[in-house]
Amino acid sequence: LVLLPADFIYIFMGILLFVFGAGMGMFTAPNTAAVMSSVSPDVRGSASGMLTTLRNVGTTASMGIFFTILILGLTTSLPHTLSSAVISAGGGSTLAGEMSKLPPTEAIFAALLGINPGTVILGLLxxxxxxxxxxxxxHIIEARTWFPTIFAPAFIKSLHIVFYVGAAIVFAGAIISILREPLSKSKKTKADRKSAKDQSELPDKAVKMK
Structure with missing residues (x-):
């Protein structure tokens, strides 16, 4: 997704989303099977509930974290971008100062909903x-394409930061998964411990029987 420009072609986005969905499907099934097979049958219901809970919490938390990163990125770059664009259009320093005060959240929703904040701010002056x-x-500032064109570079820059952070988290998770003890080895270790425990209890049982 980092390679996509702001004015991407939808077919490329669809291909990337298909790959993403296929990857999620190929990960979720083996991951669930590994979790369920690592616990005893009598606690698999609880394990399934915990797995679903953690996945839902992770999804919700990641949305909050990534949106926060996006807002922080826009907070540092958006004011200068908007004020420079207004001055370049000939709007003057007063309008540039008002546009630079536009909150990042309002800018995001304005761009998504097709609202031009420039028109609104002009009406309030x-x-x-x-x-x-x-x-x-x-006329330039009130044009329909002016604000999205100005907003897109700052938004894409912040969005790239979000993608990089997400990639780093996924990479860290992959490293942890690689370093995790293999399931077959873990089962063998548990079986050996159980066998050793049973063998150690045999003399005691023999004494009791006598």
């Missing part, structure tokens, strides 16, 4: 300030 802004600059 005093009449004498708006009249001082050239008409050509107002």
């Amino acid at each position: 005093p009449a004498h300030v708006v009249s001082s802004i050239p008409t050509s600059a107002q």
